Amino acid sequence: MTSPALPTIGLAGDLMLRRPLADDAFDRRPGLAAARDAILACDLMIANLEMPLSRRGYRVPKHSNLRSDPEVIWSVRELGVLAVTLANNHMMDYGPEAMFDTLAACDEAGIARCGAGLDLDAALAPAWLTTQGTKVALLSVASTLPVESDAGPGKPGIAPLRVRFSFEVDTNLLAEQPGTVPPVRSWPEPGDLERVCDQVRRARREADVVIVGIHWGVPPHWLSPYLGLLAEYQQPLAHALIEAGADVIAGHHSHCLHPIEWYRGKPIFYSLGNFLFEDPPAFMEPESVLVRLKAGAPPVVELVPLLLDEDGFPALASGPEATRVVEKLRAMSASYGCAIEERGGGWAVCPA
Known part of the structure; x- marks a missing residue:
């Protein structure tokens, strides 16, 4: 008996129209049409919806x-995105x-969503999708x-995974420099993490297949260069989620590419950059990728490189x-145990 083919699951970065x-x-922007074709070649495409969709609420x-x-x-659906993550720092911008x-x-559009809801249980609940017999x-x-954006018992909001932090002050260093x-020392809040x-x-x-989308990290224009690309809490948090059973971690928020790590045979994408960010601020970087994933053992991962134009379209x-x-x-x-190799005219992501 032939095993069913594994579906191709796509991951994209932040989406803000x-x-x-x-x-x-798509006629005026052939690049956008080509990016949509790459999305439609996947059985399921997931992106982070970076903004609320509403005419109501208060700023x-x-x-x-x-x-x-x-x-x-409906434009999100037209782009081929079939599922969105909603736990981010803008979803509660208008209450x-x-x-x-x-x-x-x-x-209404038939797009699966997760990460926000009427209360904490609803916000934490996963979205369930089936594609080619794969659940x-x-x-x-x-x-x-942001303040009061987190969901709680009887309180609407986004699914929180809070971070504690402290500042390490070296008086000798400050005297000399x-x-x-x-x-900045940072670590996941133990109760939220559990x-x-x-x-x-x-x-x-x-x-x-279990996929976790995380809004986390620090955009580069706010990060001190000598502290590195990742905040201290991110790697132990990602590792804990893989150890709990996640197959893939899809990171968002920094609006630029961050490292890919292989951990226990699973990929961690610390940031996928922006997929589409209309009228972007000057600090945002144009490089991005789409990820194509077949979640077997081992998973097969490919990258589709993107560049965003001055209007923020890919x-x-x-x-x-x-x-x-x-x-x-x-x-x-490279220092995260990840290699990217050119194979068959594409780019394969694999353990180093």
């Missing part, structure tokens, strides 16, 4: 606020009403938590541009 795509968007006082029209969800409208918009559990949590930024790991273990018992990178994207990711991933 300010307005619905125009009817001729919450915070560093930056995002919101789009509910009609945008619970706007978040509820986002849930309703996803449901996929998708979970979404966030460590980037005044103005030096003190190192709660999320328990959700992963439960999903593992029923699912063929196009497939090719030739020297694709090599530049891959080389950037390869260099930062």
Whole structure:
């Protein structure tokens, strides 16, 4: 008896559309059309929906606020995205009403969603999808938590995985190098980590593939260069989720590529960059990737390099541009046990 073919699961980065795509968007933007074709070649594509979709709510006082029209969800569907993670630092930008409208918009468009809900249990609950006979559990949590955005018992919000932190002040160093930024020590909040790991273990018992999307980390313009690309809490958090039963970790939030790690035979994508970020701020980097994954043993992972244009729309990178994207990711991933090799005209991700 022939075993059924494993489905191709796609992972994309942050998705932020300010307005619905125009009817001729794919004609006017051939790069976007090609990126959509790469998505449609997957059996299931997952992205992080970076903004609430609503005309209601109030602007919450915070560093930056995002919101789009509910009609945008049909453009998300037109792009080929079939599931979205919602636990991020913008989902509650206009309060619970706007978040509820986002849930309703996803449901109306037939897009699976997770990471936000009426209370903590609803926010932590996985989205369940079946593709080619393979049962996929998708979970979404966030460590980037604006005040009062976290869900709780009887409280709407996003699924929290809080981080504790402290500053390590070296008075001798500051005397010799005044103005030096003190190192930031950070670690996952133990109760939150155990709660999320328990959700992963439960999903593992029923699912063929368990994917965890995490909004975490620090964008590069806020990170002191000598502290490295990752915040201290990220690697132990990712390892704990893999040990609990996750097959893949898909990171978002930094708006740039971060390393890929192989841990216990499973890939950790610390940040996939932006997939589509309309009218991006100047600090955002244009390099990104789509991931194509067949979650066997071992998993088969391929990268599709992308470059975003000045409007924040993706196009497939090719030739020297694709090599530049891959080389950037390869260099930062080498110390994390990850190699990226050119195979059959594509880019394979494998243990080093």
